Amino acid sequence: TKMGQRPSDESVEKFEKRNEVDITSTSGAISADSIPTLAFPSISTADFQFNLEKASDIIVEKVEEFISRIGNARLVLVDLSHGSKILSLVKAKAAQKNIDSNKFFTFVGDITQLHSQGGLHCNVIANAANWRLKPGGGGVNAAIFSAAGSALEVATKERASSLRPGKCVIVPLPSSSPLFLREGVTHVIHVLGPNMNPLRPDCLKDDYIQGCRILREAYASLFEGFISIVK
Template sequence: EMVGVGAETGKQQGSDDSNSREVRIGNSGNLISGEATLAFPSISTADFKFDHEKAATVLVESVSEFQLKYPISGLKLVLVDLSSKSHMLSLVKRKASEKGLDGDRFSTFAGDITKLRSSGGPPCNVITNAANWRLKPGGGGVNAAIYKAAGPEFEQATKKVASTVQPGTSIVVQVPESSVLRNQEGVTHVIHVLGPNMNPQRPNCLSNDYIEGCKILRNAYSSLFENFATVAQ
């Protein structure tokens, strides 16, 4: 993976201009402007009933892979859950420190993912939805909160991008200018992710198959983080 100073400074790759915020990434040559923060919930661990311990391991490994692939100080990830007593937040914090993740680029926050800026939390220009496969509003959890906060224009915008999403994949939707999620919270994009489902009352239940479940969860985070890196350009 080649990382160097970007073309806008007129310098060659590998030049050590430490003031430059622009870097070139990998083979694609995409320019990442270097200032973007992704907020994401712990995928599949509430309504979809995925085992918390296993989910925390996959989550931390996925963040580690992202940090190695994109060693860019301005690309930040924030795991969010509603309560400071969240079991997932404490599991992930422990595993993240054991794994030695870069704490400047990965943090956790207790609060509502749709109200990060207005509640004095970390301002995140991209947020993540733990979606359902039909990309329908309502239900519960993050999905209900994001569709409610983003409004009907956002639902329309989502429908224009896709009508369904497969387990382990994600889709990016630009938040309409008129949405309060954009005006008040500064969120420009929502990435809908569909995680593995272990809840027999929801579609595509994996019936406790954690080999397949962990594979799908890994794919879900990797798709999410790749889409985030693309959006951050």
């Protein structure tokens, strides 16, 4: 399957050249002093059916706004397949704006297996959550809760019981979680994006004035949250 494949696009090659210190090839150990990195999925663009052109504009706009504030840290937009439309849109628009590709790049892989399958260590990962902050439901939310085990559910409940669109909650991951042990993930940031899917709660019914405002707010709170972790 595509998910299990080792990503082979140029961002990966670039990454491997830059980042030999990150991975101890003999032991597979995860170096604690590697570059602080946030891996995030494209919020709202699959199950929540948000327009891809508009979402890609907002991702690049927000990355550009925050990149000067993240120091030596990095932001990585992740999706499962090499055919991902959102990844190609964002990649092209980021290049147009001359965004530093050492600090922001796209990466193909499962966000729950970035280190073990992709050789990319991300200490923080973002989740496209639901308002109840519950496991399941499909998409990246189901994948993250399943890979992180019950430790994430418990730790999430300690922080919040629900989320409003545009907001996020930072959850430190207990060291007992498989995601911590295997992937070196220390924090999960749950983000609730705007919803355009009539079958899901709080549907905006194609109101992209509200939708774009909420998606901007979602990325701003995600990046603020990441900065608060790494600073």
